[in-house]
Amino acid sequence: MMNSIYVQDYYTFECDIWLVLICIFLLMVGAFMLYDIDGDGYISREEMMRVVSAMYRMIGNMVPLPVGEETPEKRVNKIFELVDTDQDGRISFREFKEGCRNDPSIAQGIALYDGMV
Ligand SMILES: [Ca+2]
Ligand SMILES: [Ca+2]
Numbered sequence: 284m285m286n287s288i289y290v291q292d293y294y295t296f297e298c299d300i301w302l303v304l305i306c307i308f309l310l311m312v313g314a315f316m317l318y319d320i321d322g323d324g325y326i327s328r329e330e331m332m333r334v335v336s337a338m339y340r341m342i343g344n345m346v347p348l349p350v351g352e353e354t355p356e357k358r359v360n361k362i363f364e365l366v367d368t369d370q371d372g373r374i375s376f377r378e379f380k381e382g383c384r385n386d387p388s389i390a391q392g393i394a395l396y397d398g399m400v
Contacts, residue, residue, distance in 0.1 A: 315379050325373040331359050 318326040318334050335355040339348075353359040366374050366382035374382075 311380060311383055312376075315376055318374075324378065325375055327373045328359060328363060328388075331362065331374070332356070375377050 315326070317323075318331055320330045320333065335358050338344060339355050339358075352361060362382075363372075363374070365386060366378050368378055368381070
């Protein structure tokens with residue numbers, strides 16, 4: 284009896300983890316597509332600049348911006364430093380995905396509503 288409850292709990296737990304992972308993946312794909320404005324499969328510095336500038340305008344004074352990320356330029360430079368591992372000046376989905384996985388602060392930095400939730 285105890286055993287079946289345990290299994291059920293475990294199974295539920297597993298389901299939740301998968302759901303969370305799928306959600307994270309969809310969010311990442313969504314975020315990537317959002318940044319990749321021309322849809323060529325890479326995020327260029329200009330594309331990220333456009334989205335980040337729009338984000339900064341949108342969140343305006345609602346969210347205190349972290350030190351060193353007060354301007355869209357600074358944030359884009361920081362993201363590129365961390366994520367563009369082959370330094371070709373554009374971010375592939377693989378780099379994007381690995382960046383998010385290796386450092387949750389990047390995922391947070393890329394998230395649209397960073398600091399609002
Ligand atoms: Ca692109
Ligand atoms: Ca790259």
